[in-house]
Amino acid sequence: MTALGKLFRTTVFKLSIVYLILFAISSGLVMGWMAWSIRRLVDEQTTTAIAAEINGLAEQYAQGGIRRLVNVIDSRTRRPGASLYLLTNFQGLPITGNVAELPAGTLEKEGLIETAYQRPDTQAMDRQSLARVFQLPGGFRLLVGRDLEERETLASIMGRALSISLIWLIAIGTLGGLFVARRVLRRVDAMNASALTIMQGNLNERLPVAGSNDELDRLAENLNKMLERIAELMVGMKHVSDNIAHDLRTPLTRLRGKAEEALRGVKSPDAYRASLEQVIEESDQLIRIFNSLLLIARAEAGATHEGMDDFDISQVARDVGELYEPTADEAGLRLVVDAPVKIIVHGNRELLGQTIANLIDNALKYGVKKDPLLNDPGSVMHAQNKNTRDYDIKVETTLEGATAKIIVSDHGTGVPADDRQRVLERFVRLESSRTQSGSGLGLSLASAVARLHSGELKLEDNNSGLRVVFSVPGKASDPTIPLET
Amino acid sequence: MSSMRILIVEDDTEAAGFLAKALREAGHVADRAPDGLEGYALARDVAYDILIVDRMLPKMDGLTMIGALREQGLQTPVLILSALGQVDDRVKGLRAGGDDYLTKPYAFSELLARVEVLARRNKGAANGESTVLHVGSLELDRLGHKLTRDGKEILLQPREYRLLEYLMQHAGQVVTRTMLLENVWDYHFDPQTNVIDVHISRLRSKIDKDYDVQMLHTVRGAGYMIRDGAR
Numbered sequence: 057m058t059a060l061g062k063l064f065r066t067t068v069f070k071l072s073i074v075y076l077i078l079f080a081i082s083s084g085l086v087m088g089w090m091a092w093s094i095r096r097l098v099d100e101q102t103t104t105a106i107a108a109e110i111n112g113l114a115e116q117y118a119q120g121g122i123r124r125l126v127n128v129i130d131s132r133t134r135r136p137g138a139s140l141y142l143l144t145n146f147q148g149l150p151i152t153g154n155v156a157e158l159p160a161g162t163l164e165k166e167g168l169i170e171t172a173y174q175r176p177d178t179q180a181m182d183r184q185s186l187a188r189v190f191q192l193p194g195g196f197r198l199l200v201g202r203d204l205e206e207r208e209t210l211a212s213i214m215g216r217a218l219s220i221s222l223i224w225l226i227a228i229g230t231l232g233g234l235f236v237a238r239r240v241l242r243r244v245d246a247m248n249a250s251a252l253t254i255m256q257g258n259l260n261e262r263l264p265v266a267g268s269n270d271e272l273d274r275l276a277e278n279l280n281k282m283l284e285r286i287a288e289l290m291v292g293m294k295h296v297s298d299n300i301a302h303d304l305r306t307p308l309t310r311l312r313g314k315a316e317e318a319l320r321g322v323k324s325p326d327a328y329r330a331s332l333e334q335v336i337e338e339s340d341q342l343i344r345i346f347n348s349l350l351l352i353a354r355a356e357a358g359a360t361h362e363g364m365d366d367f368d369i370s371q372v373a374r375d376v377g378e379l380y381e382p383t384a385d386e387a388g389l390r391l392v393v394d395a396p397v398k399i400i401v402h403g404n405r406e407l408l409g410q411t412i413a414n415l416i417d418n419a420l421k422y423g424v425k426k427d428p429l430l431n432d433p434g435s436v437m438h439a440q441n442k443n444t445r446d447y448d449i450k451v452e453t454t455l456e457g458a459t460a461k462i463i464v465s466d467h468g469t470g471v472p473a474d475d476r477q478r479v480l481e482r483f484v485r486l487e488s489s490r491t492q493s494g495s496g497l498g499l500s501l502a503s504a505v506a507r508l509h510s511g512e513l514k515l516e517d518n519n520s521g522l523r524v525v526f527s528v529p530g531k532a533s534d535p536t537i538p539l540e541t
Numbered sequence: 542m543s544s545m546r547i548l549i550v551e552d553d554t555e556a557a558g559f560l561a562k563a564l565r566e567a568g569h570v571a572d573r574a575p576d577g578l579e580g581y582a583l584a585r586d587v588a589y590d591i592l593i594v595d596r597m598l599p600k601m602d603g604l605t606m607i608g609a610l611r612e613q614g615l616q617t618p619v620l621i622l623s624a625l626g627q628v629d630d631r632v633k634g635l636r637a638g639g640d641d642y643l644t645k646p647y648a649f650s651e652l653l654a655r656v657e658v659l660a661r662r663n664k665g666a667a668n669g670e671s672t673v674l675h676v677g678s679l680e681l682d683r684l685g686h687k688l689t690r691d692g693k694e695i696l697l698q699p700r701e702y703r704l705l706e707y708l709m710q711h712a713g714q715v716v717t718r719t720m721l722l723e724n725v726w727d728y729h730f731d732p733q734t735n736v737i738d739v740h741i742s743r744l745r746s747k748i749d750k751d752y753d754v755q756m757l758h759t760v761r762g763a764g765y766m767i768r769d770g771a772r
Contacts, residue, residue: 079601087641162649198710294631321578336648339646340648343646344731347731375726375728376728378737379726379728379732379740382736382739382740382742382743383734383735383736383739385739406729406730409727409728409730410730413728413730413732418732535641
């Protein structure tokens, strides 16, 4: 495609041509109407002039008869002007006047007539006039009229003005269209060029923004934001695959190592059995990581929308809390559930239940403050504080407006403010917790589940300890039941 | 548990082979079908006690096969095996006519426990519907929600009651941790920690602590079982 062809094909250019045509038609209509109005005005004036003239001549005729009329017409025809006179006798022969020739039968017509005529100093019947014929006693006929040259001149001036302005209009319009189209095309071409570079793999490239804040700029800005998100996802993917590599490699290595160790040397059947059991345990751990990853992926893809239902989140919190209570108790931690009010949430009960379980599980693992002085993982500080606190782990549900909040708080080591966003990512485990078992997927699963339910997950400081706030849209229990009065 | 005749419909011959071998070692008779059509024909013509069906099968997929068998009026219990473990997949499987759902990879002990519970349920041999459950000296009155051992009343929390009820309904059978989580708590996720074990040990301390004969047994590598220890 040639550069000019490309220009002609732009939407902007096509639009300007359409506008141009519309504008030309409308200005033609306006000028036509103006010409018509002017012509009417001129005709009206001419008619009035003729009427005045006739009145004057009639007066002369009444005072002095035909002789006086001839004299007056004679003197008037000698004056320059647009007035026309013709007086004929009963034979139709001219007596006096400044009209040499008329089309045959004109003098027999009545009322106002528009007719061609010939001046005495020319040879052709090439002039137009507006006239009126009067019968006078004695077979005399008097024609009084006015030359229409003025009107014709005006019409031709209007016509010329119209055609010249149309030519200018088309010229300026086309050039303007081309100019604007070229400007837009240049910007779109620049955007296309950037898009091409991005598609070739340079994800750091961004679409140019002119700074005029027009629709193209807004489009470019939004596309840039989209690219930002894609780049983030790409980084996330890379991060995830790095982490998958690490976190799956570790148990895989252990698995392989255990199998190899079992094969080395001759052992008792019991030893073989123990090794195989360890191998199964390791593979179970791997399966668990896989399942969590799969679940996160599905939750993030929004693929689990099918299993969504209305249910009471407080009931789920109480059930899961009850499920974990004995375990917490055994670890010497007081698990308290404060979820007395029915809160209806639309979602996947299974996923939300698992999320609460994960959050409690995390609180059990990390919610215990290790004694920094003894540096002994077995020794926990809660023993000293047990009487001063009314809980070690608390699960609450509240309804704030249209948001159901599930809050799991603990008095453990907490998460430093700088790390709070990072721990929501997959596989991220803070250095301080590297020694603990777990897939490192609990919080990222919770975060993905929150997103799936159009909610969010926030980590807050619990004044020593962590407070995880999981919020999803919710409402008070069935609003169709009328309130008791 | 008496011997059962089991049909395995699974296209992976190695996996089917392992499964059949393990089931035979557990004392059952196991047949194999490599695809949905053959599975359908066998299940229709032979009186099996239970069908183990993979979801993704050549020629006719597992769910279609189960649907077709159910349309024929076949009531044989079906355990669905699937690599798709999500909640909605499970619901789809059960809606198609499956009786239980197990995600691959699974522990054989888990599968065996589920197969035996399913088969027994179908034979109506379980005392699941009676109002009073007896296991040895334990008596659970399901109308009065009352538990006695040797006539002495033992007080239970609501959840402990339901846990014991489920175990007693399947007395003499192995019940796995996931089965307990599914049936007593109605959750299908993997709790990662030993939450169920702690509940069991609490229950055990209530029903077995003061007695010489233990009723609630741990089956190593599989789960739990309640049975009359005197026998």
